[in-house]
Amino acid sequence: MARPLSSARFRAAALTLPLLAFVGVTFIAPLGSMLVRSFYEPHVADALPRTLAALRAWDGSSVPSEDTFRILATELRPLDQQRKLGGVATRVNRLEGGMRSTIMDTARALRGAEPDSWREAVIAADPAWGEEAAWLAVRRAGERYTIRHYLNALDLDRDPSGNIVAQSPERRIYVPLLLRTLGVSLAITVICLILGYPVAYLIANASPAKSNLLLLLVLVPFWTSLLVRTTSWIVLLQNQGVVNDLLVAAGVIGDDGRLALVYNMVGTLVAMTQVLLPFMILPLYAVMRSISPMYLRAASSLGATFLQGFVRVYWPQSLPGVAAGSLLVFILSIGYYITPALVGGRTGQLISNMIAYHMQESLNWGLAAALGVILLLAVMSLYLVYNRLVGIERMRLS
Amino acid sequence: MADTGTETHVEFRGVCKTYDGRTMVVRDLDLSVRRGEFFTLLGPSGSGKTTCLMMLAGFEAPTAGEISIDGRSVQDLPPRERGIGFVFQNYALFPHMSVRRNLAFPLEVRGVPADQQAERIQRVLEIVRLEGFEARRPSELSGGQQQRVAIARALVFEPNLVLMDEPLGALDRRLREEMQFEIRRIQQDLGVTVVYVTHDQQEAMSMSSRVAVFHGGRVQQVAEPEVLYEEPEREFVAGFIGDNNIFRGRITSVGRGVCDVETPDGVVKAFPVGECRPGQDAVLAIRPERVGLAKPGVFSNEFEARVDGILFIGDHLRLRLNLCGNADFIVKIPNIVGHGALLAGDRVSVGWAVTDCRALPLDGLEGNPEAEPGA
Ligand SMILES: Nc1ncnc2c1ncn2[C@@H]1O[C@H](COP(=O)(O)OP(=O)(O)OP(=O)(O)O)[C@@H](O)[C@H]1O
Numbered sequence: 190m191a192r193p194l195s196s197a198r199f200r201a202a203a204l205t206l207p208l209l210a211f212v213g214v215t216f217i218a219p220l221g222s223m224l225v226r227s228f229y230e231p232h233v234a235d236a237l238p239r240t241l242a243a244l245r246a247w248d249g250s251s252v253p254s255e256d257t258f259r260i261l262a263t264e265l266r267p268l269d270q271q272r273k274l275g276g277v278a279t280r281v282n283r284l285e286g287g288m289r290s291t292i293m294d295t296a297r298a299l300r301g302a303e304p305d306s307w308r309e310a311v312i313a314a315d316p317a318w319g320e321e322a323a324w325l326a327v328r329r330a331g332e333r334y335t336i337r338h339y340l341n342a343l344d345l346d347r348d349p350s351g352n353i354v355a356q357s358p359e360r361r362i363y364v365p366l367l368l369r370t371l372g373v374s375l376a377i378t379v380i381c382l383i384l385g386y387p388v389a390y391l392i393a394n395a396s397p398a399k400s401n402l403l404l405l406l407v408l409v410p411f412w413t414s415l416l417v418r419t420t421s422w423i424v425l426l427q428n429q430g431v432v433n434d435l436l437v438a439a440g441v442i443g444d445d446g447r448l449a450l451v452y453n454m455v456g457t458l459v460a461m462t463q464v465l466l467p468f469m470i471l472p473l474y475a476v477m478r479s480i481s482p483m484y485l486r487a488a489s490s491l492g493a494t495f496l497q498g499f500v501r502v503y504w505p506q507s508l509p510g511v512a513a514g515s516l517l518v519f520i521l522s523i524g525y526y527i528t529p530a531l532v533g534g535r536t537g538q539l540i541s542n543m544i545a546y547h548m549q550e551s552l553n554w555g556l557a558a559a560l561g562v563i564l565l566l567a568v569m570s571l572y573l574v575y576n577r578l579v580g581i582e583r584m585r586l587s
Numbered sequence: 588m589a590d591t592g593t594e595t596h597v598e599f600r601g602v603c604k605t606y607d608g609r610t611m612v613v614r615d616l617d618l619s620v621r622r623g624e625f626f627t628l629l630g631p632s633g634s635g636k637t638t639c640l641m642m643l644a645g646f647e648a649p650t651a652g653e654i655s656i657d658g659r660s661v662q663d664l665p666p667r668e669r670g671i672g673f674v675f676q677n678y679a680l681f682p683h684m685s686v687r688r689n690l691a692f693p694l695e696v697r698g699v700p701a702d703q704q705a706e707r708i709q710r711v712l713e714i715v716r717l718e719g720f721e722a723r724r725p726s727e728l729s730g731g732q733q734q735r736v737a738i739a740r741a742l743v744f745e746p747n748l749v750l751m752d753e754p755l756g757a758l759d760r761r762l763r764e765e766m767q768f769e770i771r772r773i774q775q776d777l778g779v780t781v782v783y784v785t786h787d788q789q790e791a792m793s794m795s796s797r798v799a800v801f802h803g804g805r806v807q808q809v810a811e812p813e814v815l816y817e818e819p820e821r822e823f824v825a826g827f828i829g830d831n832n833i834f835r836g837r838i839t840s841v842g843r844g845v846c847d848v849e850t851p852d853g854v855v856k857a858f859p860v861g862e863c864r865p866g867q868d869a870v871l872a873i874r875p876e877r878v879g880l881a882k883p884g885v886f887s888n889e890f891e892a893r894v895d896g897i898l899f900i901g902d903h904l905r906l907r908l909n910l911c912g913n914a915d916f917i918v919k920i921p922n923i924v925g926h927g928a929l930l931a932g933d934r935v936s937v938g939w940a941v942t943d944c945r946a947l948p949l950d951g952l953e954g955n956p957e958a959e960p961g962a
């Protein structure tokens with residue numbers, strides 16, 4: 190009895206293997222590689238092993254010894270010949286501005302040279318080598334396992350003695366951006382809730398024919414390309430766009446006082462709210478459909494005004510929908526990329542746009558990965574909070 | 588009933604209702620409910636009972652006509668200002684509130700002070716015998732207990748009119764009987780007027796001081812339960828309340844308290860109800876227990892018929908005859924010496940008194956649910 194049962198179970202489980210494999214290849218593996226990339230950076234360590242070994246013994250308080258200069262020069266030479274020096278120089282440059290040209294220039298100047306004093310020759314090639322900062326940067330870039338991407342992503346830095354300190358104010362960009370992303374997501378969630386709640390209520394309480402039509406209207410945007418929808422906002426909102434034209438025609442604003450509605454935060458807010466609204470309405474509708482209209486009738490027969498009945502009877506019962514819709518919209522908007530990229534301009538960018546920038550332009554994948562991990566942690570902790578809240582809510586309801 | 592005054596509490600005058608503008612769900616309804624009365628709207632499914640209750644509570648507006656409470660038209664009064672307790676069919680208890688908060692709700696929205704609230708909740712819980720359940724949520728109560736909470740909630744703000752829409756529909760038989768008794772007791776203790784909706788005639792008969800029988804959006808008859816049973820005035824009532832043998836014939840003559848009606852098996856002498864004129868078709872109704880095996884000279888109506896079937900019930904027998912054009916004519920006779928020897932196929936002689944057989948006018952177009960006015 191137990192045998193056929195368990196083999197049947199095994200076969201049933203085996204049917205899910207293709208899905209598991211798919212998820213593994215397309216989701217778990219990239220996620221894992223991103224995690225690894227955010228703290229594992231072997232490039233410089235592999236390129237300059239002996240220099241780094243020498244620097245490890247260095248106390249960092251004065252310029253290193255002649256030996257260290259020599260080792261550096263001999264290790265730079267083959268990298269230069271094989272044209273592999275660029276990657277190393279770029280990575281060191283991220284820790285200390287100007288180091289890219291320092292390293293490239295030094296390698297060029299030392300081509301074929303066999304000086305008596307490597308120290309003088311190297312410093313002559315670029316005086317930066319006469320300062321400890323250059324060497325500290327090389328040493329830190331050579332750390333194989335590093336939390337510096339996380340420090341970077343949190344606007345932190347290390348001082349020369351290795352203590353973690355805050356970045357200088359003008360260089361803090363990621364934390365303000367993360368906070369702005371959270372703020373914008375919250376604002377979009379609240380706007381979607383305010384706009385979506387009455388619509389969901391209407392759909393849930395209309396006659397079947399009407400509610401089908403309304404539901405269709407909510408779903409139509411899903412069948413329209415996201416790009417088309419977002420770019421139509423540009424048509425509407427731009428300086429010479431429909432909205433501004435109407436306002437000018439109506440005399441609300443003068444022709445010289447046209448409002449900047451797109452390529453800034455306003456554009457991001459408006460377009461993302463429109464794009465994400467169905468994700469609020471649908472969960473709300475699903476919950477509201479299960480709330481019998483009898484409750485509101487009962488409340489009014491017991492003497493309550495519509496507002497009292499709504500606040501005390503309907504709203505509490507619709508809370509699971511509010512929680513589900515808000516969570517969905519908030520999480521989606523935290524990671525949203527395409528809409529702010531198109532209509533956000535310079536001031537309407539969100540954290541995802543920064544991640545994309547580091548992936549595609551600055552090629553600082555480690556930092557992009559660290560930002561991604563921080564975003565993931567933020568979303569996961571939100572989910573835990575939600576679970577906690579809605580768990581309590583369910584317990585009260587059941 | 589001793590506790591029923593004669594003062595009118597609720598009145599429907601010429602009330603009509605249509606939802607879609609085509610089908611009349613309630614037609615020309617005239618009803619008056621007396622103060623302190625247990626008034627039941629009884630009728631088959633779809634006959635418009637709930638609609639009447641909804642109009643009285645203010646959830647639906649009449650298409651025509653007027654409803655008044657205490658002599659005052661409630662046309663423009665929203666539900667919350669009508670001061671009516673409503674017990675819904677599925678209770679409509681607020682699922683996210685405890686029993687206490689459910690009961691406190693009507694008091695809070697009316698601004699009753701907190702100390703009085705506690706006192707009233709306590710009193711009403713005693714009335715429905717649910718002390719000790721205050722902290723539970725509706726989902727933690729049995730069906731009967733939920734029913735009691737729903738009744739308590741409709742009573743807690745001390746309305747003098749309470750409406751109940753099939754409040755026992757979801758309960759099993761035993762519990763239903765217990766709750767019928769409870770509801771009746773509560774109504775009599777408090778002296779409130781109850782308008783009660785059911786499609787269960789047994790429930791209506793056992794609880795009500797008066798019953799209005801609905802059919803196709805029309806009231807067929809309003810009367811005390813005994814009167815409905817003994818003196819139905821319309822074909823539908825005769826057929827709907829209790830068992831009845833219904834058959835048709837043509838009136839040949841009308842006298843004082845008696846008329847002759849021509850049927851396939853001969854002339855039946857019956858008690859004429861309403862307007863009966865010679866030449867008119869009429870419906871005859873006679874209860875199975877009022878038909879007896881005839882001894883010569885006892886009954887003014889005597890017929891001979893073949894027994895098509897016998898059903899042994901225990902204390903009585905049910906004979907099925909083909910009589911007066913009704914192939915399903917039932918006779919209930921007591922199980923006494925001699926009657927046990929009857930067999931199917933025997934010919935028997937049956938008879939009944941004039942006053943037990945009622946000649947009713949045919950139900951015309953009016954009252955027929957399918958027929959549209961003017962059709
Ligand atoms: N909101 C509504 N919209 C349209 N038609 C309705 C509505 N409510 C009821 N009806 C129709 O009105 C008629 C009477 O309905 P009502 O609910 O009053 O009957 P009822 O006597 O209470 O029946 P039941 O015993 O089944 O509850 C039915 O034919 C029903 O389909």
Ligand SMILES: [Mg+2]
Binds near residue numbers: 752
């Ligand atoms: Mg009903």
